[in-house]
Amino acid sequence: MIGAGGFGRETLDVIEAWNQRGEGAPLEVLGVVDDAPTESNLERLARRGYEYLGDFSALVRLGAAVDYLIGVGNPATRAAIAAKCDAHGLRAGAVVHPSASVGSDTAFADGTVICGGVQVSTNVRMGRHTHLNPGCIIGHDTALDDFVSVNPGAIVSGDVSIRDRVLVGAGAVVLQGLSVGARATVGAGACVTRDVAPCTVVSGVPARAHERESGT
Secondary structure: OEOOOHHHHHHHHHHHHHHHHOOOOOOOOOOEEOOOOOHHHHHHHHHOOOOEEEOHHHHHHHHHHOEEOEOOOOHHHHHHHHHHHHHOOOEEOOEEOOOOEEOOOOEEOOOOEEOOOOEEOOOOEEOOOOEEOOOOEEOOOOEEOOOOEEOOOOEEOOOOEEOOOOEEOOOOEEOOOOEEOOOOEEOOOOEEOOOEOOOEEEEOOOOEEEEEOOOO
């Protein structure tokens, strides 16, 4: 596991739930790597019995013999970490909470984490290192590109295109047939009623742009 913070530990919950269900091969967690963990997060890991292995170099030493997951919520940070992993030939895994509902003809790529209570409809495509947080809903025929994060309780309606490194905030709604451009952010509780341009932050009901990101 890469990341000792909140989403990293939530991802450990997903792994534990998968193992407790007892279907399929169990997933063994060798430990957690993090370049700058806080003392409180190290204590939280220790309470749960997970070993802190050190910084990123610890993962490099393990090499391609193990799979990794990135438990970091920020899409841009996750993309940067994945690029480092790719440069070292490391291989990402994927995990789905057993309480999640995943519809027919749906595909997800390496690095995907699907948390408890998520509902994914039919013919959904998810790119690398997609994170679906607890209780979110993804409608039919929707495409999520690489490094997308859909936060708790958000609803992405059918036939939506979410481009790479987009963050959809908690409780937000994206209406049917729309497109959210790369590296955009949809604020918590927003209702998106029109296409969102790349690198834009939108918020409110209906959602409107109120600033531009740097485009990083």
